[in-house]
Amino acid sequence: MTHSTSVSDHPAELSGVLAEFAAEAAYEKLPQPAVDGAKKSLLDTLGVILAASGTEPAARAAVDVVRDAGGQPQATVLGHGFRTSAVMAAFANGAMAHCLNFDDQTPWGQHSATSIIPAALAVVERQGGISGKDLIAAVAVGQDLFTRLRRHVGWRQDWNLSSVIGVLAATATAGRLLNLPPDRLAHAFSFGAIQSGGFMDMVSGPGSELGGMYAGFSAKGGVLAALLAQRGAKGTDTLFEGKNGFFATYFGGSYDREKILDNLGGEYYGAATLYKPWAAVGTAHSHIHATLEAMARHGLNSDDIQELRVYAGDCHEGLCAPLDARRAPATLMDARFSLPFLVAMAAVHGDLKAGDLTQAALKDDRVLKLARKVVTVSDPALDWKDELPSGRVEIVTRDGRRVEQSGEDTPGSATRPLAWTDINAKFADCAALAAVPPSPEQIVATQRAAADLESADDAAHLIRSLTDTPNGH
Numbered sequence: 001m002t003h004s005t006s007v008s009d010h011p012a013e014l015s016g017v018l019a020e021f022a023a024e025a026a027y028e029k030l031p032q033p034a035v036d037g038a039k040k041s042l043l044d045t046l047g048v049i050l051a052a053s054g055t056e057p058a059a060r061a062a063v064d065v066v067r068d069a070g071g072q073p074q075a076t077v078l079g080h081g082f083r084t085s086a087v088m089a090a091f092a093n094g095a096m097a098h099c100l101n102f103d104d105q106t107p108w109g110q111h112s113a114t115s116i117i118p119a120a121l122a123v124v125e126r127q128g129g130i131s132g133k134d135l136i137a138a139v140a141v142g143q144d145l146f147t148r149l150r151r152h153v154g155w156r157q158d159w160n161l162s163s164v165i166g167v168l169a170a171t172a173t174a175g176r177l178l179n180l181p182p183d184r185l186a187h188a189f190s191f192g193a194i195q196s197g198g199f200m201d202m203v204s205g206p207g208s209e210l211g212g213m214y215a216g217f218s219a220k221g222g223v224l225a226a227l228l229a230q231r232g233a234k235g236t237d238t239l240f241e242g243k244n245g246f247f248a249t250y251f252g253g254s255y256d257r258e259k260i261l262d263n264l265g266g267e268y269y270g271a272a273t274l275y276k277p278w279a280a281v282g283t284a285h286s287h288i289h290a291t292l293e294a295m296a297r298h299g300l301n302s303d304d305i306q307e308l309r310v311y312a313g314d315c316h317e318g319l320c321a322p323l324d325a326r327r328a329p330a331t332l333m334d335a336r337f338s339l340p341f342l343v344a345m346a347a348v349h350g351d352l353k354a355g356d357l358t359q360a361a362l363k364d365d366r367v368l369k370l371a372r373k374v375v376t377v378s379d380p381a382l383d384w385k386d387e388l389p390s391g392r393v394e395i396v397t398r399d400g401r402r403v404e405q406s407g408e409d410t411p412g413s414a415t416r417p418l419a420w421t422d423i424n425a426k427f428a429d430c431a432a433l434a435a436v437p438p439s440p441e442q443i444v445a446t447q448r449a450a451a452d453l454e455s456a457d458d459a460a461h462l463i464r465s466l467t468d469t470p471n472g473h
Helices: 014-024 032-055 057-069 086-099 113-127 132-151 166-177 182-193 210-230 246-251 257-261 282-297 323-327 332-336 339-349 365-371 420-431 440-451 461-467
Strands: 075-077 082-084 305-312 374-378 392-397 402-406
Touching: 014 132, 014 166, 014 182, 014 257, 032 057, 032 086, 032 113, 032 132, 032 420, 032 440, 032 461, 057 075, 057 082, 057 086, 057 210, 057 332, 075 086, 075 113, 082 086, 086 113, 086 210, 113 132, 113 166, 113 210, 113 461, 132 166, 132 257, 132 461, 166 182, 166 210, 182 210, 282 339, 282 392, 282 402, 305 339, 323 339, 323 374, 332 339, 339 365, 339 374, 420 440, 440 461
Parallel strands: 305 374
Antiparallel strands: 075 082, 305 392, 392 402
């Protein structure tokens, strides 16, 4: 990985190059897969926010704080039926977008949509008259920038990239929707970067609600950064590559400028976005799939299991320790980050649906009994290098059999991605869990609005289809 500490080595500082790309991106220049990726992420994220509004206690504090703060009614807090300022709506919706861990991810890990989509929707509602094509282009820009940075910085699994980089992606999206010129958008990146942060323990540390709420801060930060730049606030000219800049501070100066910029504006990485079938941390999905496959192939039920061994690389170990706490998580947030509990729950119920993880589920004796039989086996072959590795399980049955299964071709993975029909079904399931559930007619209208977004003169139609009654009132 190359590394730069001097702007003079390059014709332009990276912040200026990326700002020009974001400001000038147009729908007409997007490859069709990038268009589809943006639209899918919009619908998927809307659904996940709605589900969180009615099922996850960790999101309630964020929504309550925003409700109490009031503010100009510029944008909608989804699932709760009230409006507030664009900045605070982005915060509340962002907090809900990730707290179920049901949001999309890149094939290389981390989550962009939870920062990008709440920021985009807040700006779209605040401004009014932004076309569906412009919303698609802005989301595609944010997705692409997020992935380019995520893949080509010297990450040591220390910083939480979803929030450190997510706020910059949200800034690019919000800035594009505000029609900021390149120089203003470059300044906006500085105000986004000053809000970057997030340590890895906040993602999976037991007993914490930080891992669910962090996207609220990066979504809010993106809107705030873009609005500050729109008002003329000035940032630094050496944001990314300066001696004391972003790359030096977060990654010890380790980044690959050439790869970050490779085919910029030609290839949009949002096209590779992956969507989850299960409301749990993405690094657990292949183990969940392996468990379900092993049981189906060998006709097993949970009572047949004497021991369930999960093979863990470095990215899985945090989901397994401390083992006793992971076997019996105290909160829903912890449950979604607990590999022993998740595989046990999947084994007992034969699936892991959005509405399955409830307070009652945490006390399910059958699941807790099986979770106590889950043991972890360290396997460096499953360490995280680039793309997320596939997990592996071994089941020892009560009659002495040993059944092994790898988690390749996991639903929602790059080799088995969810299609539009899957995302539509997921959206309908999620919407039904909302604190204020939309009607069946509103659900269908929102699905259609997302699919046909490029034809909308005002992209806020996507939100109105979800919140308006059928007669428009």
